[in-house]
Amino acid sequence: MTSKQEFIKKLRNSSLRPTKQRINICEVLFNRDKTFHFTINDLFNLIKDKTGEKVSLATVYNTVHAFHKKGYLKEIPINSNQTYFDTNVTDHHHFYDVKEEKLIDLKNEDVGPIEIQKSIPGKKIKSVEVLVKLED
Amino acid sequence: MTSKQEFIKKLRNSSLRPTKQRINICEVLFNRDKTFHFTINDLFNLIKDKTGEKVSLATVYNTVHAFHKKGYLKEIPINSNQTYFDTNVTDHHHFYDVKEEKLIDLKNEDVGPIEIQKSIPGKKIKSVEVLVKLED
């Protein structure tokens, strides 16, 4: 499933050549069972840890942005000093534990259908994101 | 309604002494009919324009943060380079026009009730925010 061939396909679909560095990024991003919430910095550090190889920060930014643009990553709307991304690109939402700065998945069923009863002429809905902030 | 006395009350409630600068900030923030979406930089510029007096950027940051903490301002969860705030602190949501970088209010009725069917032990819900991104 999450083999090198898969990574290469994702990269090519994103108009990126499959380089060693990008494959390493994919390894950390997509070779996992569960959804993965991360910041660029998290990812940057994990690459070193998990693959033993260093990838420059600029490459991490570029690759993540290309994946995001292509829809392989989802940006999570939180006001934080850092931008959070999610490898789960299916329709779902999040809890955000403000104190611990941690994200928790909310299945779509946990929130129920959201019907937007208003529309703006000439515009269509791109995404609907629910963020539930948690406190103690 | 939005008189100087009101501003002073808001400031005192936020543990801030009512200074000329802070009153000016209040003037721009709260002396209006409609909801007001802004970034710190927007506000900073409007103060100069509307009151003719300059307030330092640091004071704007401090005051906005105090009001936010006290609940007189709401932070709007968008991933943007700048943080957006809202003077409407009632329960409501937003459209975000990604291309034009503009926020539009969504009344609570426009979205319908959102019932969160999941809970995290020891945590309670602080807020539920819906962000609807718009594209052309």
Place this chain on the structure above:
DNA sequence: TTCGTTGTTTATAATTATTCTAAAGAAGAT
């Protein structure tokens, strides 16, 4: 009032996430 304390303003420096740059290197096509 006046004085002393405490809080505030301000310009500026520091910090930090993100983007840009340009030179050296790698991938792909012929």
Place this chain on the structure above:
DNA sequence: ATCTTCTTTAGAATAATTATAAACAACGAA
């Protein structure tokens, strides 16, 4: 192989936000 095009990288540039510390203003008690 070779040439072109894309990529990587370190480091610089940018920009939002936060911290600093000196001059100043609000407050309350005498």
